[in-house]
Amino acid sequence: MRSLGYVAEVPIGLVLALVLLVALGWRVFAGHARPATPLLRLSRREAAFVAAAAEALFPRGGAIAPSGLDAGVPAWCDRWLDALPAGTRLLVHCLFALVEHATLVFPAPGWDGWRRFSALDAERRGQVLEAWRTSRWFLRRLVFTSLRAIVTQGYFADAAVLRALGLAPRLIEAPVTVADTLYPPIGQPKSAIRFRSDQVQVHGPLDRPPAGAPLEAFGPLHPDYREGAA
Amino acid sequence: MSTAGSVHVFAEYAGDLRDEADVVVVGSGPCGAVVAKELAEAGRSVVLLEEGPPFTPADFELDGALSMARTMREAGLRATRGHVMPTMQAIALGGGSLVNSAICVRPPAFVFDEWATRFELSHTSRAELDPHFDAVEAFLGIAPTPDAVQGRRNLLFREGCAKLGIPCEPIARNVRGCRGSGECFTGCRARAKQSMDISYVPAAIRAGARVYTSVRAEEVLSSGRRVRGVRGRVVAPFTGAAGPTLTVSAKAVVLAAGCMATPLLLLASGLANASGQVGRNLQFHPGVAVMGVFPERVDPQFGATQGMQSLHFLREGFKLETLWAPPAVLAVRLPGAGLALKERLAEIPYASIVDAIASCHRSLGTVRPRRRGSLDPLLTWRLHPEDLPVLGRALEVIVDVLFAADARKVLPGVHGLPDEMGPADAALLRGRSYRPTDFVMAANHAFCSTRMHGAPGDGVVDEEGRCHDLDNLYVADTGVFPRCTSVNPMLTGMALAHRTAAALHDRL
Numbered sequence: 001m002r003s004l005g006y007v008a009e010v011p012i013g014l015v016l017a018l019v020l021l022v023a024l025g026w027r028v029f030a031g032h033a034r035p036a037t038p039l040l041r042l043s044r045r046e047a048a049f050v051a052a053a054a055e056a057l058f059p060r061g062g063a064i065a066p067s068g069l070d071a072g073v074p075a076w077c078d079r080w081l082d083a084l085p086a087g088t089r090l091l092v093h094c095l096f097a098l099v100e101h102a103t104l105v106f107p108a109p110g111w112d113g114w115r116r117f118s119a120l121d122a123e124r125r126g127q128v129l130e131a132w133r134t135s136r137w138f139l140r141r142l143v144f145t146s147l148r149a150i151v152t153q154g155y156f157a158d159a160a161v162l163r164a165l166g167l168a169p170r171l172i173e174a175p176v177t178v179a180d181t182l183y184p185p186i187g188q189p190k191s192a193i194r195f196r197s198d199q200v201q202v203h204g205p206l207d208r209p210p211a212g213a214p215l216e217a218f219g220p221l222h223p224d225y226r227e228g229a230a
Numbered sequence: 231m232s233t234a235g236s237v238h239v240f241a242e243y244a245g246d247l248r249d250e251a252d253v254v255v256v257g258s259g260p261c262g263a264v265v266a267k268e269l270a271e272a273g274r275s276v277v278l279l280e281e282g283p284p285f286t287p288a289d290f291e292l293d294g295a296l297s298m299a300r301t302m303r304e305a306g307l308r309a310t311r312g313h314v315m316p317t318m319q320a321i322a323l324g325g326g327s328l329v330n331s332a333i334c335v336r337p338p339a340f341v342f343d344e345w346a347t348r349f350e351l352s353h354t355s356r357a358e359l360d361p362h363f364d365a366v367e368a369f370l371g372i373a374p375t376p377d378a379v380q381g382r383r384n385l386l387f388r389e390g391c392a393k394l395g396i397p398c399e400p401i402a403r404n405v406r407g408c409r410g411s412g413e414c415f416t417g418c419r420a421r422a423k424q425s426m427d428i429s430y431v432p433a434a435i436r437a438g439a440r441v442y443t444s445v446r447a448e449e450v451l452s453s454g455r456r457v458r459g460v461r462g463r464v465v466a467p468f469t470g471a472a473g474p475t476l477t478v479s480a481k482a483v484v485l486a487a488g489c490m491a492t493p494l495l496l497l498a499s500g501l502a503n504a505s506g507q508v509g510r511n512l513q514f515h516p517g518v519a520v521m522g523v524f525p526e527r528v529d530p531q532f533g534a535t536q537g538m539q540s541l542h543f544l545r546e547g548f549k550l551e552t553l554w555a556p557p558a559v560l561a562v563r564l565p566g567a568g569l570a571l572k573e574r575l576a577e578i579p580y581a582s583i584v585d586a587i588a589s590c591h592r593s594l595g596t597v598r599p600r601r602r603g604s605l606d607p608l609l610t611w612r613l614h615p616e617d618l619p620v621l622g623r624a625l626e627v628i629v630d631v632l633f634a635a636d637a638r639k640v641l642p643g644v645h646g647l648p649d650e651m652g653p654a655d656a657a658l659l660r661g662r663s664y665r666p667t668d669f670v671m672a673a674n675h676a677f678c679s680t681r682m683h684g685a686p687g688d689g690v691v692d693e694e695g696r697c698h699d700l701d702n703l704y705v706a707d708t709g710v711f712p713r714c715t716s717v718n719p720m721l722t723g724m725a726l727a728h729r730t731a732a733a734l735h736d737r738l
Contacts, residue, residue: 062569063576083299085470088307126568133567138667141645142314145670148571149562153295156558166579167531167557169292172411174421179428182237182435183284183323186467189241205371205424208407211378212422215409217529222292 032118041081041089042074045118049100050074050151052118056125057151064164071158073151080154092150099147103128106140159225168225170215175201235435240283240444240473243464247476249440251277252738254460254480256447256495259325260720261706261727262486263430264366268731270437274738277478278439279460281446282322283467284427290417294556297416300468301329303490310595310611315516316672317609319490323443324427326488327720330674331414331536332403332423333551334372335717336363336725338544349712350684353693362725367402369433370424372721374400379410381533383582384552386524388538390635396627398540401551404429405534412554414535445476448605450483450499450703457483457501457703482702482734484695486727489676489709490607493597496680496690498605502697507690511681512595512611513714514673518621519553519563519585521641522632523577530554530581543627544716547620548586550628563643563670565650574641584631586624587675589716590617597679613666621669626659644668675719680709695730702737706730 032048039047054068061067081089100117107113108124117125132144155161162168176195184192202208223229251274255266258280266278282301283289291297298306303319310317320326339356346354366372375384380400391398407422414423421428435441446465451458459480464473485492493509496502531554540550554560557578564574595611625642632640633653640651645668648655683689686698691710697703706727708719715722 057567057571059568059572062572064572080295080299083296083468084305084307088305091307129567133565138645141667145562148567149558150295152561152575153293153558156556156561157293157295162557165557165576166529169413170411172409172419174287174419175407177421177428178432179284179421180286182432183286183427184239184241185286186283186289187241188239190237190239202407202421205369205404205406205429208422209376210371210373210403210406210408211376212407212409212420214379214381215411215532217532224292 037075039078042078045100046093046096047074047078049096049118050077052120052125053099053147054151054154055122056129057148058155059122064161066158066160066164068151068155071155071161073154076154076157077150080150095143095146098143099132106131159229162225163221163227169222171220171222172215177202178204235438235440237284237435237441238443240464240467243444243474246474248478249277249476250459250479251275251440252480253277253482253484253734254279254478255484255486256460257325257486257488257491257707258323258426258431258441259320259486259488259707260327260426261708261723262484263324263426263434264724264727265484265486265706265731265734266439267430267434267437268728269735270434270439272735274735276434276439277480278431278434278441279445279447279462279476279478280323280441280443281465282320283443284323285328285417287417287419287421290419292413292416294416294558297556301417308609310609312595312610312612313666315514315611317514317676318674319488322427323431323441324425326674327404327425328417328427329415330720332405333536333718334367334370334402334404334721335539335541337715337717337722338541340545341716345712349682349689351682351693351712352684359725359729362728363721365728366721366724370404370429371406372402372404374402375405375408375534375537376400379408379534380537381410381412381530382528383530383533383554384537386522386528386582386635387552387584387631390631390633391540393634394630396540396631397542398538398550401534401537401539403534408534410533412531412533412535415555415559442476446605447487447495448498450485450495450501452499452501452700455699455701457700459483481738482704484704484706484730484734486706488707489679490597490609491605492705492707492709493679494599494605494607497599498603502690502699502703504699505687505689507681507688509597509679511678512597512609512676513591513593513678514595514611515587515675515714516590516593516613516621516671516673517585517587518625518669518671519583520625520628520632520643521560521563521581521583522635522637523639523641524580524582524636525638527579528582529579530583541717543624544589546623547617547716548588548624549717550584550586550624550631553583553585564641565643582632582635582637584628586621586628587718588617588620588624589714590614590620591713593617618664618666621671622659622662622664629656629659643670675708675714677708677711677714677719680705681712682710683712694733695726696733704730704734
């Protein structure tokens with residue numbers, strides 16, 4: 001059996017440095033929770049970051065009841081990323097990575113502020129974002145604005161948020177126009193066109209006055225935005 | 231060879247295609263659609279190419295971001311370099327008219343007088359263009375926004391202007407049967423907006439035009455001083471995955487692909503650039519917006535998306551207009567994070583938003599391909615220091631109007647200013663100087679990248695839109711403007727396109 005004497009020859013400083021490096025690497029890059037549902041475009045790490053950003057930007061309580069997490073921002077963000085062209089999607093991935101790890105350069109307040117963004121507690125995440133928002137450097141403000149725009153769009157995609165503000169889209173019945181007899185829904189053949197020319201109600205612009213019946217403030221909601229809609 | 235009067239969609243393309251026509255028009259936005267309809271009705275054989283798909287009401291996405299991902303190039307996230315500013319370009323049958331607020335304004339005579347003087351244009355006065363404006367307005371039934379669908383948000387602007395003695399008026403729009411749903415930017419579910427896909431394009435088809443959707447024009451084919459047609463490729467909706475080719479032979483070609491795409495198509499084809507002006511002189515109308523918060527609920531989601539305007543400050547370099555957009559888009563300018571942000575968002579139902587578009591004609595940029603031969607634009611633009619005070623002055627006037635309408639506070643969204651300002655804080659804005667990066671600007675009016683000029687060495691096209699270098703190649707989009715219009719450009723582009731169609735018909 002080979003002697004283990006060589007272990008004693010390894011400098012203790014090197015061992016400590018390695019342990020520190022692994023711990024740091026774990027702290028920065030690993031240990032992210034598994035997302036609740038399978039994701040198309042977000043990695044587990046990114047989903048954790050988006051959830052952390054959503055929680056910091058839209059915490060529970062306050063003037064609008066649902067939080068960013070209640071509103072399902074990470075799942076929305078995954079769907080949105082899937083709809084983006086590849087080049088644009090790459091830029092968004094870079095944005096997420098930048099803010100997630102920028103706390104290594106611009107640490108959060110406190111002795112252990114050099115943690116990745118998603119590993120900070122909610123209060124310090126808020127402080128980090130506020131520092132980006134009010135930075136005198138335009139590019140930092142731009143990064144904040146971009147991130148907040150994405151998360152906010154996800155927040156406002158939630159029907160409960162829109163209902164809480166009275167901003168949910170209303171039901172609108174549209175008349176059949178000539179165009180409705182020409183085009184099928186996107187991706188389908190013309191055999192999928194639902195309307196025939198004898199069903200057309202509006203033949204040209206001058207068939208109608210500039211104003212129709214204004215929508216009622218308390219009219220029925222669009223089915224996708226009603227309470228209990230999937 | 232296709233049958234007359236038809237529309238082709240992605241699902242039916244099986245292999246490489248060929249067609250021929252008197253005229254092939256590239257782009258079905260407001261300008262291309264006008265050319266296609268006018269020429270088809272004049273008895274010409276017309277092929278209209280459009281890279282985007284046709285949208286039915288079932289295809290509209292109410293979620294603002296997902297809607298932009300479907301209807302805009304680069305998912306609506308395109309921005310200039312130099313001074314960073316978002317700018318969008320639609321990709322859909324009907325082009326930008328599908329997702330704009332349908333604003334139709336004739337520029338005042340002084341705009342055309344400046345064009346004539348500075349760019350050697352002797353036949354582009356307001357009086358000479360008026361018959362073309364008349365024709366477009368009559369076809370679309372363009373009319374001022376009636377009070378019935380203004381909504382409280384727009385009427386507050388009128389009240390504020392009235393108290394300050396600032397003239398304002400309802401915006402004329404290509405809208406019939408408007409319900410005031412405020413959904414212009416995500417597509418009109420009420421089918422009230424007369425976007426090109428439901429107005430000019432069906433009329434062109436009725437007159438015999440053949441429309442190929444989901445086809446990207448990749449090259450203008452030419453021999454010497456004459457073009458022979460266009461080679462394009464089928465692209466899948468949303469993914470852009472490339473399919474079979476389509477080659478259209480034609481006696482004349484009209485490029486109406488928009489101020490960003492037309493110059494790239496010319497550069498990729500190696501055409502019309504003896505002047506070196508293709509892709510240069512890019513101008514925008516940068517916009518700034520301010521949210522005013524009122525004591526009573528405004529319910530700003532109801533009412534015409536943009537129903538009121540003031541042209542009073544055009545000579546100072548800006549136009550005021552009311553604004554509504556998906557709340558998440560509006561929220562980009564709101565300050566704060568966390569519970570403070572939630573509080574501001576909860577004030578949106580009490581808000582009215584006013585924006586200004588600025589005539590920054592000193593601020594120039596370029597449109598270049600991202601890579602050699604690419605049809606994706608790389609936009610560079612810088613805000614000229616002398617244009618900066620215009621934005622500052624516009625901000626000042628907007629804030630005054632909102633407070634005159636009894637806003638209890640405004641949220642200017644400008645770096646260096648307080649997040650929220652009360653009436654007593656308005657004085658902070660007087661004579662204040664700004665840096666370009668202080669503003670969160672956006673600009674969806676773009677011009678001048680293939681400008682018209684009387685001197686062939688200084689412009690790309692002549693007054694009728696014909697390229698100086700070629701006998702039968704025309705440009706009909708806002709790229710031909712020699713300078714920004716100071717007002718929303720759609721109607722001017724359509725009037726010029728109407729004139730181009732008439733000139734081309736006479737020459738064929």
